[in-house]
Amino acid sequence: MLSRTCSKVSGSSSVLRRFTRLYSQNSLSVPITLPNGIKYEQPTGLFINGEFVPSHSGETFKVLNPSTEEKITDIYRADVADVNTAVKAAKNAFDNHWSQVDPEVRARGLFNLADLIEEHADTLASIESMDNGKSMICARGDVDLVSKYLRSCGGWADKIYGKVMDTGKDHFAYSIREPIGVCGQIIPWNFPLLMWSWKIGPALATGNTVVLKPAELTPLSALYAANLVKEAGIPAGVVNIIPGSGRVVGEKLCTHPDVKKIAFTGSTVVGRNIMKTASDTVKKVTLELGGKSPNIVFADADIDKAVENIGHGIFFNSGEVCCAGSRIYVQDTVYEKVLQKFKDYAESLKVGNPFNSGVFQGAQTSAKQVEKILAAIDSGVKDGARIVTGGKRHGNKGYFIQPTIFADVREDMDIVKEEIFGPVVTVSKFSTVDEVVSMANDSQYGLAAGIHTRDINKAINVSNRVKAGTVWINTYNAFHQNVPFGGFGQSGIGREMGESALDNYTQIKSIRMALENNQV
Known part of the structure; x- marks a missing residue:
């Protein structure tokens, strides 16, 4: 495309240079060579409705390598308009597809994603080390748990059980567990990919869709993994990744009327504020917060x-x-x-x-x-x-x-x-x-x-x-992956991993039906 377009330029070298510069600025991925020699394409756009797109404002922010203090690349920064676009895509995917498909379809998507995480494990661990600063020993452990947990979530997809209650011979009563809807998810910078999986896995297994905000300090692995979501066959709009500030993107997710649940991992101070902000629209909130263990x-x-x-x-x-x-x-x-x-x-x-x-x-x-x-x-x-x-x-x-x-x-x-x-x-x-x-x-x-x-x-x-x-x-x-994790007191509300994580993403509907009492 670049060569075809350039052939139409008048021939002026200054025009050609200006076009090349604009093309480079608007590209939604950049080639990166990791410190261990692995080469890959890093997405730099927002991941909305199955595609990488620029932010509405065109504003970007730089991502640093904490081991060298040098810039890695620039990433598009989401704002309120991007939140609205992502939530609309997620709501459409929830209403018209993901919440309605057979559980085995959701399971297959998560199994495929887990397989792809394993295939790309070296690249993902290396991205995590470069972006976060953690040792490769720690990063490899993170990626290993990511694939195991996503596979575990896939196994739960067809085991979201309700109950039958005995309420007497004149009625038939039972409960079912339904997905909540669009889930806003806000993750921290200390375990970027691991927290990505802890949020996305149970949400998708139970039929919800996601708008996830990674930390501005460490957005790279979340965006790279978004490519794998698409490759796994998970439909457009089910997962949306929008890097941006907590004050703008995080707050908008907490107040957006079409976002029905907020999941946050981070500091206790911010968690308290999220509870207050989300209360205006009475969202379901789960928080994994600080500790002094x-x-x-x-x-x-x-x-x-x-x-x-x-x-x-x-x-x-x-x-x-x-x-x-x-x-x-x-x-x-x-x-x-x-x-x-x-x-x-x-x-x-x-x-x-x-x-x-x-x-x-x-x-x-x-x-x-x-x-x-x-x-x-x-x-x-x-x-x-x-x-x-x-x-x-x-x-x-x-x-x-x-x-x-x-x-x-x-x-x-x-x-x-x-x-x-x-x-x-x-x-x-x-x-x-x-x-x-x-x-x-x-x-x-x-x-x-x-x-x-x-x-x-x-x-x-x-x-x-x-x-x-x-x-x-x-x-x-x-x-x-099978053991629940979460805190008491100021350390949070709700649990990650294991069967308990599914409770964060389902709501119970009770059904009681009167029966005709026909005597034989």
Whole structure:
């Protein structure tokens, strides 16, 4: 097309250069070579009604590589007009097709998508590492769970059961579970592709359609995966991806009358605002929010394994994990031993370029997050906490932070109370089970907890008493597609994954029919 059009230009080199420049600016994909040499085409447009399109305004924003602080590309930024267009496409797809098809059609689409995610796993993991800063070790784990979860959702598509209720011989009563409609979904920057799947999978399995807003910091994998949605045979309008700001796109999704449900993963502060905004149109809302999760080590634990688990619990994904085990409690008789081994573990971690072999902790996702983490570290020092190791930036380029351990903390310090969302952890001492349960529960959050002990009775007792939506015993951050995940208190409403996720995307209709009582 380019050559045919250029042949019609008058021959002026200036006109030709201007046309070429405009063509380049309006292109909806750019060729990118990833740091590990993989080459691919990155979509840059909004994905609406099965096609990549420019935003109505034509406005773009730049996406940075947090490991190098250099620009990757520019992406079109959605605004209110784009939300309206995407919602219209999603509503049309819901009303006229997706909510009406046989469940096996939805299952097949999700199975195909899971297969394609597996086929493109290396590219997707590499995009995630480049865009988010996470190590390839973490990114590969994310993509593996994405494909498993989408396949699991496909398996649920024909198992959305209702119930028959006995209400007496004169009536027949039953309930059915129906899809809600257009679902607005807002995902964070720490697990871009994983959260994409956690939102899209159950919504599609239950017959809903989606308008999803990825974080502006990390939109690349969501847009790349949109191509796979199309290739999987999922019809136009069922999935729409519109990068943009929370203040514009997110707020419009929350107030749009044709959006019937909002799913949000992110900070507790923003989650509260979403609840308020969505209340005007009485939407169903699910929230997966912040955390300040306790990770408890008892004296009878396998100490070496426990140290590995608490290290994984805080330094995995550069500490940018809502359920990170950021409050460690160690029984007093093994406190010094565990603290020394934990220090050695942290100092042995390889931090740096996420594409380098052996790197476990990559970059933080943004300069703003680095500033927040360093401010929290400064706060801890000023409050009298002792830095056991770390506490500074790592290197002189990229958003890297040293794995940081605080000891000698008080439970009222901000570094113990407030979510830091980085590779920073506090270590406290306890004596008795009752004491540590009280310390663990002294938080507004309740997302997760960890318990390390060889005593099964103690493990069950403490897991029953700790106020958290997920409790890991002798492991941490051990996600599985069949196990529900979500929080108590300020950590959110609703559950992701497992059968429980389907509840977020269905509504119950009850039917009671009078019967003629014919006597034989």
